[in-house]
Amino acid sequence: MTTMSTQRSATGADPAALAERWGLQPVGTRPPLKAYVKEAWGRRHFATELAKSSVIASTAENRLGTLWELLNPLLLTIVYYLAFGLLLGTHRDSQNFLGFLVVGMLSWWFLNRSIRRGAGSVTANRALVRSLHFPRIILPVSVVLRQTIAFFSSLPVIIVVVLLTGEGVRWQWVFAPPCLALMGLFCSGAAMLAAWATSRWRDIGDLLPFVLRMWMYFTGIFFNVHVRYAHAPHFIQVLAYYNPGAVYLQIMRYAFLGSIPISNLVLFWAVVWAAVFLAIGTVVFWRAEERYGYA
Numbered sequence: 001m002t003t004m005s006t007q008r009s010a011t012g013a014d015p016a017a018l019a020e021r022w023g024l025q026p027v028g029t030r031p032p033l034k035a036y037v038k039e040a041w042g043r044r045h046f047a048t049e050l051a052k053s054s055v056i057a058s059t060a061e062n063r064l065g066t067l068w069e070l071l072n073p074l075l076l077t078i079v080y081y082l083a084f085g086l087l088l089g090t091h092r093d094s095q096n097f098l099g100f101l102v103v104g105m106l107s108w109w110f111l112n113r114s115i116r117r118g119a120g121s122v123t124a125n126r127a128l129v130r131s132l133h134f135p136r137i138i139l140p141v142s143v144v145l146r147q148t149i150a151f152f153s154s155l156p157v158i159i160v161v162v163l164l165t166g167e168g169v170r171w172q173w174v175f176a177p178p179c180l181a182l183m184g185l186f187c188s189g190a191a192m193l194a195a196w197a198t199s200r201w202r203d204i205g206d207l208l209p210f211v212l213r214m215w216m217y218f219t220g221i222f223f224n225v226h227v228r229y230a231h232a233p234h235f236i237q238v239l240a241y242y243n244p245g246a247v248y249l250q251i252m253r254y255a256f257l258g259s260i261p262i263s264n265l266v267l268f269w270a271v272v273w274a275a276v277f278l279a280i281g282t283v284v285f286w287r288a289e290e291r292y293g294y295a
Contacts, residue, residue: 030289037282040135047138051145073109074157077102084222093224095259099162104221106154107252110147110180111187111245112212118143118191119198119208122292129292136292137285140191144184151180162256175255183248185274189281196285199292219245242266244273 031039040047081091081101094100121139122129129136155176163169197204218225218240225240232240240246247269254262 030286033283033286036135036137036286036289040137040141043134043138046134047142048145050138050142051149054142054146073106073154074102076109077105080105080222093227094257096162096165096167096257099165099167099257100224100253100260101222102161103158103253103256104219104249106151106158107183107249108216108219108221108245109154110151110183111248112216113150114144114147114184114187115190115194116208116212117147118187119194119205121191122195122199123202123205136289137192137282140195140285141188144187144191147187148180148184158256167256167258170256170258172255175251179248179251179255179270182270182274185278186244186248189274189277189279192281192285193277196281196288199288215243215245218243219249221249242269244269244277247273 030036081098091097118140121143122136125139129139194204194208198208220228220240225246229237229240242265247266250260250262250266251270253260
């Protein structure tokens with residue numbers, strides 16, 4: 001009787017002891033990193049459905065529906081073709097400037113939208129974060145998945161454009177899927193970092209578009225960086241040639257355009273950028289898991 005009463009007083013009267021005995025944790029407690037990643041992977045179907053529903057919901061009130069996911073970058077392509085290709089003469093940078101511009105614009109749209117929308121993925125879903133238990137990392141990842149779905153609708157347009165502009169069917173097309181996968185990994189990490197930063201400092205959301213616009217000029221959407229920065233200082237050339245956007249755009253252009261070369265160094269940096277940003281983004285985002293929804 002004495003032993004039983006001792007156990008009751010040690011556990012029954014102490015909620016903390018009971019919780020420890022049964023392995024219970026407070027809501028919102030950050031799990032170990034390995035368990036966190038494992039749980040996020042186990043809920044990957046939720047992330048996919050969240051991405052699909054986001055595409056449908058964002059265009060539900062438009063007559064053209066999800067077609068706007070493709071029309072937006074194509075309309076920007078026309079603007080850039082007229083403003084930069086014809087008026088400023090950047091069409092001379094490539095033998096097939098229309099194909100060069102279309103591949104670059106649609107790839108950049110994927111990068112830009114993934115990071116920009118990923119930045120607000122946590123703050124925009126505060127009610128969901130506060131009401132349901134799930135790894136918050138799913139939110140920025142679902143944004144990237146959404147942009148991946150949109151990019152798949154762009155691939156037929158890219159193929160049609162390059163065929164009509166005389167490129168023909170190329171075995172190098174096989175580079176496009178792994179490049180898209182690396183872009184997705186890089187954007188997932190970048191979106192996590194942007195979401196973490198925005199949840200702590202809301203001003204980041206207003207500053208980010210200007211940062212992305214500056215990055216665009218070192219990526220070469222409507223001009224060839226190897227031509228325009230050929231006589232720039234060495235550190236500017238390195239920044240322009242091997243930043244993540246320029247690297248992924250060059251691989252995509254190599255896949256579809258015969259006039260675009262590629263080097264092993266570009267392929268190396270494509271893998272490095274994806275791995276580094278995904279690893280750092282995951283760790284940084286995980287460390288702040290307990291604060292999301294309450295900051």
